[in-house]
Amino acid sequence: xxxxxxxxxxxxxxxxxxQVTDFEEQYGLLSFRSGKEINLxxxxxxxxxxxxxxxxxxxxxGVHYPDNKGQEIAVVYxxxxxxxxxxxxxxxxxxxxxxxxxxxxxxxxxxxxxERETYDFYxxxxxxxxxxxRILNVDEMDYFPMRKEYPLEDQSRVDKDDEMFGR
Amino acid sequence: xxxxxYNIKKKPLEADISMAEMPEGxxxxxxxxxxxxxxxxxxxxxxxxxxxxxxxxxxxxxxATMGATYDIARFGSERVGFSPRQCDLLMVMxxxxxxxxxxxxxxxxxxxxxxxxxxxGACASSGGIFDTYSVLQGIDQVVPVDVYVPGCPPRxxxxxxxxxxxxxxxxxxxxxxxxxxxxxxxxxxxGIQ
Numbered sequence: 001x002x003x004x005x006x007x008x009x010x011x012x013x014x015x016x017x018x019q020v021t022d023f024e025e026q027y028g029l030l031s032f033r034s035g036k037e038i039n040l041x042x043x044x045x046x047x048x049x050x051x052x053x054x055x056x057x058x059x060x061x062g063v064h065y066p067d068n069k070g071q072e073i074a075v076v077y078x079x080x081x082x083x084x085x086x087x088x089x090x091x092x093x094x095x096x097x098x099x100x101x102x103x104x105x106x107x108x109x110x111x112x113x114x115e116r117e118t119y120d121f122y123x124x125x126x127x128x129x130x131x132x133x134r135i136l137n138v139d140e141m142d143y144f145p146m147r148k149e150y151p152l153e154d155q156s157r158v159d160k161d162d163e164m165f166g167r
Numbered sequence: 168x169x170x171x172x173y174n175i176k177k178k179p180l181e182a183d184i185s186m187a188e189m190p191e192g193x194x195x196x197x198x199x200x201x202x203x204x205x206x207x208x209x210x211x212x213x214x215x216x217x218x219x220x221x222x223x224x225x226x227x228x229x230x231a232t233m234g235a236t237y238d239i240a241r242f243g244s245e246r247v248g249f250s251p252r253q254c255d256l257l258m259v260m261x262x263x264x265x266x267x268x269x270x271x272x273x274x275x276x277x278x279x280x281x282x283x284x285x286x287x288g289a290c291a292s293s294g295g296i297f298d299t300y301s302v303l304q305g306i307d308q309v310v311p312v313d314v315y316v317p318g319c320p321p322r323x324x325x326x327x328x329x330x331x332x333x334x335x336x337x338x339x340x341x342x343x344x345x346x347x348x349x350x351x352x353x354x355x356x357x358g359i360q
Contacts, residue, residue: 137301138265145300 003052003084005030011052015045031089036075039092040102046079046088047107054079054088060104060114062122064096064147072096073122077104094124096147103129121146185241187213204342211255211281212338213243215330218254220274222261225288225320229260232323242330251277256333257310262290263303275310276359280345283337285329286312289319311353 008030012020020034020042034042046054058078065072071093080087094101103126104111115126116135123144126132134141143149187209192201217239219229232239233247248254251274263271275284286306289295292315294304306312313336316329344350354360 136266141300 003081003086008052008086008088011049012042012045015049016042029087029089031091033091033093036092036094036101039075039077039090040104040107042090043077043079043104043107046090052081053083054081054086056080056082057104057108057110057114058087060111060118062118062124062146064122066148068093070095073099073124075101075118075124099124100127101125102127105129120144123147205338207342208338208340211340212334215242215244215256215283215333215337216246216248216254217244217256217258217330218248218251218274218278220257220259220261220271222263222267223290225260225291228320228323229258229287229326232326237323237327239327239330242327242334244330251275254278255282256330257282257284258287259284259291259306259310260287262295262297263306263309264301265303266301268303268306268309271306272309272357281337281340283313283333284310285314285316285333287316287326287329288321289317292317295319309357311357 005025005028009023009032012032016034016038019038020032022031022033024031046052056079058080060075060077063074063076065074073094073096074091075094077090078087079090092101099122101124103115105115105126106128112130113135115124115129116132118124119126119129119132120134120136121144133139137145190201190205190209192199192205194200219226221227221229231237239245239247244256246253251257255278257275257278259271275282284306286292290297290302291306292312294302296319298304303309314329314332316325318325321329351360
């Protein structure tokens, strides 16, 4: 029995009902989302359920949608079933003013550094993370650089005049 | 006996061994008198020991400069040391991220006086095209710089030109310069000492 997207969707809906929503297939990759409160339950189910077996966390990253009021920050999980070579994308959304998401380090050890990176660039506060500190940027940085809160530079600039950069 | 079939043409030397020019002074039968400054300057400038701090493409360009074609060793810079121990010329080549800034400064601090710094390429000089939150906009925010080499990346000739300009500085530097008020004020502005 091949692991099809339809089967994954049915399994998830049987388990979580209408808590998992927005099933989409882009280029054959199943993508869905849920509330951020049950993200660990969903990840654990995807990993532990024998017929699904998504045992590898390919990537974990953040996205900032400044226009989604109350749902500005997305945390995206990419999971991979190596036995069947099937991938799935799972998103949770959180408010930018209180970006608290439960950490996936208990399920995937690889999430440790990826969550540190997501905290570094987007400021997502991963609750329960063993060592949540910046990983790529300098520790003194007091902002999250990948959030879309900063105006783009003037495109007609002809030189590097410091006044235009606030340096 | 097989005849020798290679290296049989005598190649004349294209130029004789190059010698440093004699400093100004008085000479007579069996003596030569000159200033200590110029002798020490002569010795220092013709045996600069570079410490390459190469992070990106300019570093590759410097490797070409070290190679046989451009041969930075002609200038007495044969001994590149990858430690600050005996080196007196810090060559910073490539993008220096803000996170790397303290490392550059530490390497500079560990070098003994007299020491010179050359910033090779646009990134080390000014941040170059990387006008971002993570890149140091020129290493002169961290350490004092003597010579800037423009280019992105500069050709080996440009790096050699920068080295020769450093040699000019070194040859003309007064022995008391590093005890002077101006130099102390410069280092103070970087929070050194």
